[in-house]
Structure formats: structure tokens, C-alpha cells
Amino acid sequence: MIRIRGIMWITLLVSAPLFSDEVTSFAYRDDLDPSLVRSGYEWLTKESKALQDDEFENPGWLWVEHGRQLFVSDSGESSCASCHQTSDSMFSSSATRFPRWSDSQQTLINLEGQINQCRELRMARGSLALESPEMLSLTAFISQLARGQPVNVPLTEEVKPFWQAGRDYFFRRKGQMNLACSQCHDERAGQRLRGDLISQGHPNGFPLYRYEWQSLGSLHRRLQDCDAGIRAEPQALGSEIYLSVELYLAWRARGLTLESPAIRR
Numbered sequence: 349m350i351r352i353r354g355i356m357w358i359t360l361l362v363s364a365p366l367f368s369d370e371v372t373s374f375a376y377r378d379d380l381d382p383s384l385v386r387s388g389y390e391w392l393t394k395e396s397k398a399l400q401d402d403e404f405e406n407p408g409w410l411w412v413e414h415g416r417q418l419f420v421s422d423s424g425e426s427s428c429a430s431c432h433q434t435s436d437s438m439f440s441s442s443a444t445r446f447p448r449w450s451d452s453q454q455t456l457i458n459l460e461g462q463i464n465q466c467r468e469l470r471m472a473r474g475s476l477a478l479e480s481p482e483m484l485s486l487t488a489f490i491s492q493l494a495r496g497q498p499v500n501v502p503l504t505e506e507v508k509p510f511w512q513a514g515r516d517y518f519f520r521r522k523g524q525m526n527l528a529c530s531q532c533h534d535e536r537a538g539q540r541l542r543g544d545l546i547s548q549g550h551p552n553g554f555p556l557y558r559y560e561w562q563s564l565g566s567l568h569r570r571l572q573d574c575d576a577g578i579r580a581e582p583q584a585l586g587s588e589i590y591l592s593v594e595l596y597l598a599w600r601a602r603g604l605t606l607e608s609p610a611i612r613r
Contacts, residue, residue, distance in 0.1 A: 382603045388547040388612055391538075400611040408488060408557040408609020411481075411564045415489025418482060426471045428486075443494040444606060447595045449506040456510045456591050459487050460566070478585040484564045488555050491608035498605050499552055501598040510588075514596030517589060523580030544613055550601035551594065553610025564609065567594055 389397065403409050419428040432439070447458040453465065463486055464475035476483040503511060518529045532541070533549030540546070554567040561569075568590045572582035583590050 385550070385601065385604060386537075386548055387550060387552055387604050387607065389553070389607060389610065391545040391547045392611065392613075396611050396613070400607070406557070406609060406611060408555075408564055408611070411485045411488040411555070412492050412609060413489075414481070415485035415487070418486055419489055426473070428466070431466075431470065439490065439493045441494050441497045441500075443491040443608075444497050444500050445502060447507070447510075447591055447598065448502060449504055456507055456588075456595060458591055458594055459490060460586065461591075463487070463490075479566060479569055484555050484566065487566070488564060488609050491555065491606060494606050495608065496605050498603050499598055499601045501595060501602065503599055507595060510592040510595050511599060513589065514592035514594070517593050518596055523575065523578040525578040525580075527578045529574065549597065550604055551597045552601050552604040553607040553612060555608055556610040556612050558612050560613065567597070 389400065392400070399405055419432075421427050421429070443459055446462065447456050449455075450457045450461070450465065452469070453461075457465065460476075460478055460483055463483065467473040468475055476486070521528045521531075529549065532546050536546050537548045538546065551567045554570070555564050557564050558570075566585070568585045568587075571590050571593060572585070575582040
């Protein structure tokens with residue numbers, strides 16, 4: 349079965365053009381004019397845009413509501429609300445500043461890492477598994493509190509080595525198909541890959557609901573899918589390299605507003 353699928357995949361590549369120039373592409377450089385940076389929302393169909401915009405129809409809000417409940421009362425003696433109130437001004441923008449440097453851990457952490465750090469150090473609770481319903485719900489809830497605020501990750505001296513590692517990964521060819529992230533999301537953004545429009549690959553909608561998954565998912569899950577799609581070895585969720593890629597992508601998307609829970613194909 350695997351061999352047959354492989355043959356079918358090769359046949360598809362030979363029999364049909366992989367990319368189409370039907371839509372104008374946008375080259376991307378690190379110094380690209382911010383006015384040319386476009387959210388994945390702009391590549392959606394009008395039906396998908398309407399679904400994302402409707403809080404009653406967008407399935408991602410189910411995770412947001414669950415996250416709200418976990419934030420206030422997390423089946424234990426302490427919860428996030430024991431220290432934080434969602435009315436605090438910090439929550440109107442905190443999700444826009446991840447990944448960031450953690451002084452206590454002396455490394456780069458994302459929002460998931462911050463949640464687990466709080467649980468372990470301040471709440472004496474166990475960490476949540478990445479991609480678990482609880483983690484996705486909490487990240488969705490906290491992210492939507494900053495919905496509409498621009499991505500603004502601080503590129504401090506401590507995180508610059510991670511930024512460079514993430515940038516290198518984005519531009520490096522890898523896998524059996526010998527492709528780099530930049531070849532799709534820089535060189536061919538706006539073109540078609542079979543029936544789909546290729547976006548610029550910005551992370552401002554995560555965690556988001558993806559039709560392919562029929563569920564909410566994190567950016568790291570999407571990175572795993574992309575690596576698997578080019579026949580490269582996917583990295584572990586929460587790995588240092590994916591954290592570095594997340595930092596580079598967030599920096600690359602600076603100025604775009606947070607949309608979580610977004611809808612994507």
C-alpha cells in the first residue's frame with residue numbers, strides 16, 4: 349500500500365504542474381516592506397473568512413470557552429485566576445510577545461512553555477502535554493484575549509541565536525523532496541499548489557482550527573505536517589528548533605494582528 353501510494357505521488361508530480369501562476373506571488377525578504385506582509389486570512393475563500401469571523405459558528409471558540417473555564421477553575425486548589433485576572437491589561441497583549449526569553453529557565457519559551465512554567469513553579473501542578481485539549485484550550489483562550497493586537501516579539505540579545513537558527517531552518521532545503529519553507533512561503537506565495545493558494549506562512553492565527561485536522565492545533569503541529577509533507581523528519585513538539593522557527597516566523601509576521609482562533613484549510 350505504501351509503495352503504491354508512493355508511485356501515485358510520483359505520477360501526480362510528473363503528470364501535473366506542481367505550482368500555478370494563477371495568482372500574483374509576493375517575494376519575501378527579511379527587510380520586506382510591512383505593507384506587503386499578508387495574513388493567511390487573506391488567502392481564504394469568502395466562506396472560510398465568514399466562518400472565522402462568526403464567533404457562534406467558528407468551532408475554535410469551543411476551545412476558547414473550555415480554556416476560560418480552566419483559567420478560572422482548574423480542578424484543583426489553584427488556578428490561573430488565583431494570580432491573574434483576565435481584565436489585567438497584560439492579557440490584552442501578552443500573547444503577542446511570544447516566544448520570548450525566560451530568565452528563570454534561561455532559554456526561549458513560547459506561550460505553552462509559559463503556561464507549564466506557571467503550573468510547575470507557582471501552582472505546584474503537573475505540566476500539560478503539548479497538543480492536549482487542556483493546553484490547546486488555555487492557549488486559545490489567552491491568545492483570543494489579545495485578538496486584534498499586533499505581533500510584537502522582542503528580538504533581544506538572548507534570543508538572537510534562536511532567531512538565526514529558526515531563519516536557517518526556514519531557508520534550508522531538507523527532506524527527500526529537497527525543499528525549503530521559503531520556496532513555498534516566500535518565492536511562491538500567492539500561487540496555487542494544486543487546488544490551494546499558498547500563503548506567506550505567518551503564525552498569527554495559532555492555535556487555529558484546520559479543516560484537514562477537524563480540530564484545533566498548534567503551530568508546532570503544523571510545522572510537523574509541513575516537514576512530513578516534504579518527506580523530512582518532523583521535529584518533536586516543543587523542540588528547540590521548532591521554538592526557534594516559531595520565533596523567526598513571529599518576527600517575520602510583526603505588525604500582523606492576532607486572529608486566534610483562526611480558520612485555515
